[in-house]
Amino acid sequence: MILRFRLLIALLIALITFSNCTDQASQRSLPRHSGMPGEVLIIMPDNTYDAAPGDSLRARLETLYPQLPQGEPSFSVLHFTPAQMSKMLQNHRNIIEVVIGPNAEGENKISFQKEKWSSDQLFIKITATDEEAFYKLLDSEFDKVTSLLNKTEINRIQSRYRDHGNTALQEKIENEYGVSIYLPDDFKVAKESNNFLWIRRERVKYMGNTPHDITQGIFIFKYPYTSDSALTQSAALSVRDSLLKENVPGPKEGTYMTTEYKYPPTSEVINLNDRYNLLTRGLWKTENYFMGGSFMALTTTSNDNRNVVSISGFVFAPKFDKREYTREIEAILRSATFPEIP
Template identity: 35%
Template structure:
């Protein structure tokens, strides 16, 4: 039943995509726009392998719990399709993982390609001679596969944000931080001065926010999770009031914030994930922080993104906010590109 429902959905998506303007590669070849929803992956695999260890490895990683959300949500939504059913209806999907197990395979290898049948598309192909080889290859490369699809989702969002950016918001943030992420259309400055900027996108049921501020980068603990949380809570208490008197936003003590040091796009930063709440009220949700030194090494710049969507799953909304933060560029680097 799942296959039938998804085939219908894919057919509708394919028809819709075919009427949209495509894009060309460097050789002039036309591509359709990708189909499917954010966070979906088509897994092309024989049913017996899906039910065996190769499928288990894929599910355990790609359907693992997304980091630090109020409720359990998977990193990706997987749809398994057998090779015989992998028709052109599925070819234009945004994310495709093909597990090719055949005695004709000459080399056990994982291949990553872009824009095979559509754009912007990511296709990962795992070639293996037999189930045992596929199992070993997936064990070795599943983190790479996971990161590849995560980056693909992020890249699509960033490309769209750059294309439809709110340049005024970016310039305001750059005046404080020396650089800025790319904010898409609809994001506005809710509050701002020379010490703190609150950027928001709000609908009747979902709010996505990014706060920008800095603190002195003194001491060996400047990028420790304890220091980042302490400095963030002080700024939140002062600048982000709650809906009732004597209420304000803070980071929640539980679960313990998760800290990871990341190198991305020639920048090193500390990433902190956790849950936020409102002191003396009942609001809450997920947040993610990027903290890094400014160009002079004197201050720590903090990008604090969070989501409030009490009626909905949070994964895709948080992924959108994270992608904004990942797009940060120093302003002088941006000028060199232009």
């Protein structure tokens, strides 16, 4: 009897172990995607990539990322031929495969697939019977491609912040401002005042053997909602400039952060969680001092429509490209939700 009992226990342990191993194996079935944020790998024969079709494709991927101090392409392009593709390259985060000619098998279309060869991967295939059909696809459909590439990169950032975020600071913001956002765990409070919160993230990146500081900051503030005009770009930036002058001083007396209007900011209305949001992009500067960078601001109303709530983020990285740091700010802003308060 004792022997049977021991055999039963051993069998149960073996089954549990096998089940766990099976679950872990299924989770490991796809390798992690590779590549740097913002990279797109193009699979295309040399004779078309180095000719007009390749030029047209690159031109659309390398359009300037909006509102940066220096021009930077929206995506960084890598190119390999079908024969050069290896298992390691197949794991890249963003892949566009282009087939023009007889191998397109009579199809003119752009198709999308997630996780073809690696986890959280975006795979895009463009098939066209000839070059004319290829150009028509680019003209009619490629805006969807660039939009999805940007959205996928933002989702990856948000997923990372959601899984490894600053929970305590997120709870503080939700309790005091009624908005929930994803934040990386190294954000810290820089300043608090009446209905204004400044949090920032400091990192060091080396150029050669010399360290340089990189700063990302988020301002969260609220003020009474008096009319619909409060949600216009001019009104939102006017309040922002006033609060930054009061709360964000520069390195010398009489200096402070403000908006750079020589290069006019741009705004668009976006729908986040079925609510009206004004997303503004622009450049910031330090009044009476040589400092500046990019910023983004999300302006909307509180759940009870009594207040305007603004989440504004900026980047200061004078020695480096700013595209991906700005995309991280965009990911934080677009993570905003307004939980209902019981």
